[in-house]
Amino acid sequence: MASLLREGFELGGRAWLNTAHQGPLPRRAAEAAGASIEQKLDPRKIPEEAFFEIPRRLRGTLARLIAADPAEVILGNSTSYGLDLLAHGLPLTDGDEVLLVEGDFPASIYPWLPLRRRGVRLRMVPAPSGALEPEQLQAALSDRTRVVCSSWVFSFTGRSIDVRALVEVCRDHGEITFVLNGSQAVGARPADVRQLGVDAIVSCGFKWLCGPYATGFAWLRRDLIDRLDYRQGYWLAQVDEIAAPPTHYELRDDLGAAAFDVFCTANLHTFPAWDTAVSLLLDVGLDTIERHDQALVQQIIDGLPNGWKLTSPRARDERSTLVFIEPGRTDTVADALGRLDAAGVDVAQRAGKIRISPHLHNSEDDIDRALSALAPAAHPL
Numbered sequence: 001m002a003s004l005l006r007e008g009f010e011l012g013g014r015a016w017l018n019t020a021h022q023g024p025l026p027r028r029a030a031e032a033a034g035a036s037i038e039q040k041l042d043p044r045k046i047p048e049e050a051f052f053e054i055p056r057r058l059r060g061t062l063a064r065l066i067a068a069d070p071a072e073v074i075l076g077n078s079t080s081y082g083l084d085l086l087a088h089g090l091p092l093t094d095g096d097e098v099l100l101v102e103g104d105f106p107a108s109i110y111p112w113l114p115l116r117r118r119g120v121r122l123r124m125v126p127a128p129s130g131a132l133e134p135e136q137l138q139a140a141l142s143d144r145t146r147v148v149c150s151s152w153v154f155s156f157t158g159r160s161i162d163v164r165a166l167v168e169v170c171r172d173h174g175e176i177t178f179v180l181n182g183s184q185a186v187g188a189r190p191a192d193v194r195q196l197g198v199d200a201i202v203s204c205g206f207k208w209l210c211g212p213y214a215t216g217f218a219w220l221r222r223d224l225i226d227r228l229d230y231r232q233g234y235w236l237a238q239v240d241e242i243a244a245p246p247t248h249y250e251l252r253d254d255l256g257a258a259a260f261d262v263f264c265t266a267n268l269h270t271f272p273a274w275d276t277a278v279s280l281l282l283d284v285g286l287d288t289i290e291r292h293d294q295a296l297v298q299q300i301i302d303g304l305p306n307g308w309k310l311t312s313p314r315a316r317d318e319r320s321t322l323v324f325i326e327p328g329r330t331d332t333v334a335d336a337l338g339r340l341d342a343a344g345v346d347v348a349q350r351a352g353k354i355r356i357s358p359h360l361h362n363s364e365d366d367i368d369r370a371l372s373a374l375a376p377a378a379h380p381l
């Protein structure tokens with residue numbers, strides 16, 4: 001199986017199997033970034049409409065990605081941006097509870113910590129399987145639980161949660177806001193927010209969405225946007241033109257999610273490139289990408305050399321595009337990383353294991369190369 005988007009990436013002949021850390025920027029997206037740098041070299045070339053057009057276009061593209069209304073998409077610079085907005089904007093008071101998950105990625109945890117100053121209780125739900133399970137959530141809910149926040153795919157185990165089952169547990173219990181961190185999933189599988197049933201989804205743009213670093217978005221259900229007890233007054237979001245000053249100053253109430261965008265929303269250098277990358281993914285199709293990525297994951301699982309143990313899930317509904325493996329007693333992670341590097345294969349070391357995370361730019365050949373470098377027999381110690 002060839003990579004999707006053939007000729008679309010410039011990886012210097014290496015097998016980049018580390019999208020869980022950073023997705024590669026497609027060549028066409030790099031051209032978009034290059035064009036914006038060219039404009040900045042000679043600022044006469046920066047059109048004034050760009051300050052309105054760039055956010056408008058990107059919001060529309062992201063809305064298509066998650067099958068949402070553009071008026072519910074907030075443009076940010078990270079996963080943390082959306083979580084920080086929720087932590088500060090949700091009307092939580094003394095004694096309310098936010099449930100977080102043991103072993104979740106720090107970006108899912110830290111944004112909620114400032115709430116302790118307000119007397120909000122943060123409780124960690126145990127996740128012995130490596131991700132939040134409905135039974136554990138059920139047991140942890142109390143009548144003061146207001147928010148549950150979990151990653152869709154756990155960065156340190158590769159395990160995926162059953163989003164709909166968890167949302168159902170919350171719905172059965174009462175008024176609970178379910179916040180999904182999609183950073184390790186969105187771009188590697190379809191993410192229709194209505195089907196998922198969550199109240200909010202946050203994601204970075206620089207992993208599975210193949211955008212530049214410092215990109216991210218949040219989607220909030222419309223009534224959740226209306227409930228945010230937080231306002232900001234970013235001038236470019238409030239005005240319709242740059243050339244003339246407003247005749248009066250009033251915060252607009254017709255902006256929807258755009259009222260909460262990161263400042264400098266028309267990020268001339270990152271957003272056009274990210275928009276191009278996401279548009280390319282949409283052209284390929286998220287179903288096609290998921291099939292491709294999962295076929296590569298299956299190839300890793302089926303071809304794992306003797307002596308290696310798969311520690312991430314094997315089952316299709318529990319696994320993700322993050323594959324974790326550990327060596328037996330005759331090999332070490334450090335040695336294997338050295339062999340992989342020498343073979344031109346880039347993976348990550350996470351939680352003491354090797355993490356392999358293939359995406360649409362990878363091919364069967366990339367996986368074959370990784371598997372033969374992992375085989376200790378071919379590389380006696």
Ligand SMILES: Cc1ncc(COP(=O)(O)O)c(C=O)c1O
Pocket residue numbers: 077078079080081105107108151153155181183184203204216
């Ligand atoms: C689950 C998860 N969330 C978030 C992030 C990144 O957070 P941010 O976009 O805020 O830097 C990562 C990895 O870097 C991650 O694995």
